[in-house]
Amino acid sequence: MSAGAARKSDDILHPLLLRIVHWINAFAVIVMILSGWRIYNASPLFGFEFPVGFTLGGWLAGALAWHFAAMWLLGLNLLAYILYGILTGHFRRRFLPLWPGPVLQDLKDAFAGRAVHAPGRYHGGQRAAYVFAILSIILAIVSGLAIWKPVQLQELTALMGGFEAARRVHFFAMGALVFFIVLHVGFAVGVKGVLKPMITGRPERAE
Template identity: 65%
Template structure:
């Protein structure tokens, strides 16, 4: 909002709840991915292993301990984020409507360096990516549960197409999250004025 002198006053564009859950989530995802890579290396699905220097846990049992600890953090924090996003109207207001056509158009504009990326207002490509990564995390959690407890949760494991398919689903959900992160972190760091408000909540931007 502009004051009498016409200057924009800082406004809260990311509520405290979103900021806290976002950074807790980011920490949990990093722990899950890096410990997951170590677990993968113990029994690779494909013809490659992840560089040990980019993994967490030191050995299989250590990595499993990290993975299971961060799993509770991710699931509980994720549920709090989803509940807040739905009840407060944040998702409805800021993520929807989603248009594939406009998202594609935004990617073209970004390529020409003309994309609107104002802090506090998500463009169509961001909306699609945020909803996409939230779905990928949900798929990762359910496929993870299916391979963690294939006997107790056999209905879920069967729904995933069996243990082996659930493992593949889990791997590709991880790959989708990592692909999102490469783009997300590059934009967060590279686009001026976007990162600081995710810590402070405030920016001189119209909502």
């Protein structure tokens, strides 16, 4: 779309394919995190455990079953998303540029409630946040594979600094993702008119 062209209210902001991928990803990520917390509790790395009420699976075997089922959904869905993003130019259009200066300024504006929301265009803070989320998921998957297969994929485990280091990388990738989710859900609910388009694809009509 050429710059300055007015958007009609029935323009599609988020294509159907991307909306499907987004909600599958949301489901898979939540399953992975909640079952992951139950797995963590079986052998806590740090001096705390996750409250059992916030975990999925009931016991270690159940949590592992959820984790190793949802990992396929997460991985294949992410692969589809990355292929789509690269092949259609979606990543280039939506996520670039990422210069630190403007990104920092836009982040400050967003937290001050002054961010400019142009439908169909992300401000610098959003671009940085979404790239951060995607990289966190990729890091969680890579470190997860290193823990799952420290013999068959030992090169990957070595890249993570060994098995015990890979467990910590996996934990902090989860932490980064939870950090993103808290902000993302906060803004999605707090900023007017941004949640509905992620479901219907269309901007909310000004009525």
